[in-house]
Amino acid sequence: LFIYRDGKNGDGDIYFSELKGKKWGEPQPMPKPINSRGQETSACFDYTGNVIYFVSDRDGGEGGRDIYKSVKQSDGTWGEAENLGPIINTEYDEDAVFMHPDGKTLYFSSNGHNNMGGFDVFKSVYENGKWSKPQNLGYPINTTDDDVSFVLTASGEYGYYTSGRIDVKSYGKRDIYKIAFLDIINRPKLTLLKGTVTDRETGEPIAATIEIYDNTNNELVSTYTANSATGKFMVSLPSGKDYGINVSAPGYLFYSENINIPLESAFQEVEKNIQLDKLKVGKKVQLSNIFYDYNSAKLRESSFNELDKVVELLNKNPKLKIEISSHTDSRGSNAYNLKLSQERAQSCVDYLVSKGIDKSRLIAKGYGETRPLITDEEINKLPTDEEKEAAHQKNRRTEFKILEN
Known part of the structure; x- marks a missing residue:
């Protein structure tokens, strides 16, 4: 949760609070380079949590308040603040930034772009390495008054924002409004x-x-x-x-x-x-991100992250001894499937050994087609070829089982 707090001299900073269990933690100021000697008013993460977009009137911008971004570094600190440039920022003020969970659509308010009066809500899409020209969301979202702090649900069905509009009954100077998008042409x-x-x-x-x-x-x-x-x-x-x-x-x-x-x-x-x-003897885990070349025991690089998790588990639990098993579907001969599965299980064991795991803690076992999750009889009853293929795919798997702990 991001919070804005005023400073003593008209400046202000961005604070954050984390939900721990059912309670919010004490708000803490964001570090440099997010906060500065200037004024920072709003912030949001992208969907990864590794990029923060924020508003600041620090020196060196396009003018007034601008939108910046910072990328989290490998050591957990935030990298140098980067101004989003003149396509997004104007010589006037941009504020109330929100990055949609789709990872590419930025919403913000501005009194510098072509608007209806005061602050209007705009959106820009990041594609092919650049931001699109900001688009005014128009009426009934925008009015001649200030319309700010727009957020859109992940589904794209509802938007929420604050406005000082006078064309509807209000309860105060600025109210929170909800708008439903009845016909979503470009659903997120x-x-x-x-x-x-x-x-x-x-x-x-x-x-x-x-x-x-x-x-x-x-x-x-x-x-x-x-x-x-x-x-x-x-x-x-x-x-x-x-x-x-x-x-x-x-x-x-x-x-x-x-x-x-x-x-x-x-x-x-x-x-x-x-x-x-x-962690108990007999428990097993299906390794869903282990991939091999077609009809081969060669591991693809996309398997390494998963196997590294096995390495991490074994290093943290030095008494663990495991069996790595490989399984095929029922297509192909029994002998071929048994041979291929044994070679694939051994490839996984060889990778773990290459990462420093003692081979005495590992057993490679190929079961071929002998232990299907879905039997051929069950597969043949499925109505479509797509469902049958998906069932065969479930039978093609790599697992590990705890033998000793």
């Missing part, structure tokens, strides 16, 4: 992943760490923490990427999932209630 292209993380045995919430990876380039996109009191989490995933999701907590086996969201996918909500297992 993103998936809102939300749910809870709990202990499988007790049902108690877990303040788990949720990491989102881009499987196309193996990069960590963002990190979230589930609420310690409720286990709830909510993650925004813009369309057009293949995501690897890893959920972990001390003393538990991690959970992984692969979510591939095509570029043309419009807004959708996906609920995922995740149950973590404690």
Whole structure:
């Protein structure tokens, strides 16, 4: 939660407070280079939490209050403030910045762009490395008075903002308004992943760490923490990427999932209630982001993040001994499937050994098609080829099981 606090000399700074369990923490000032000797009035994160957009009247801008951004560095500090430039900023004032969870649509208010009077709400889209010309959202959102602090829901259905408009009955100088977009032509292209993380045995919430990876380039996109009191989490995933999701907590086996969201996918909500297992003999985890070349045991680079999580788990729990198993679907001969699965399991073990794990703690086991999650009889009853192929894909998997702890 970002808060603006006035200073003694007419300046002011941005403060932030974090929700811990069910209570908000004491607001703390944002560090340099976000806050400065000038006035900073509003701020927001992008969907990753690694980029902050904020408003400042510091020296060196286009004039008045401008919108800046800063990128979080690998050591957790914020990088140099970058002015968004003359396409966004004018010689007058820009304020009340909001980056939509789609990761590319910026909303802000300005009294410098072509407006109806006072501050109007504008939007600009970042594509192909540049910002589009700001578009005035027009009436009935904008009026001849000040219209500011616009935010849009992830679905694009509702907007909220404050206005001093006089064309409707109001309760004070500035009221909060809600507007419904009845015909959404360009619905936001993103998936809102939300749910809870709990202990499988007790049902108690877990303040788990949720990491989102881009499987196309193996990069960590963002990190979230589930609420310690409720286990709830909510993650925004813009369309057009293949995501690897890893959920972990001390003393538990991690959970992984692969979510591939095509570029043309419009807004959708996906609920995922995740149950973590404690580190006990016999417990197993499906490694959902392990990928091999076609008909090969060669690991793709997009598998490395997932296997690194296994390395991390083994390093934190030096008494663990595990079996890495590989499974195929039923297409192909039994002998071929058994051989391929054994080679794939061994590839995973070899990777773990290359990262410093003692090979005595690892067993590679290929089961071929002998342990399907969905039987051929069940697959043949499915009505469409797409469903049948999805079932075969579920049978093609890599797992690990705890043998000793």
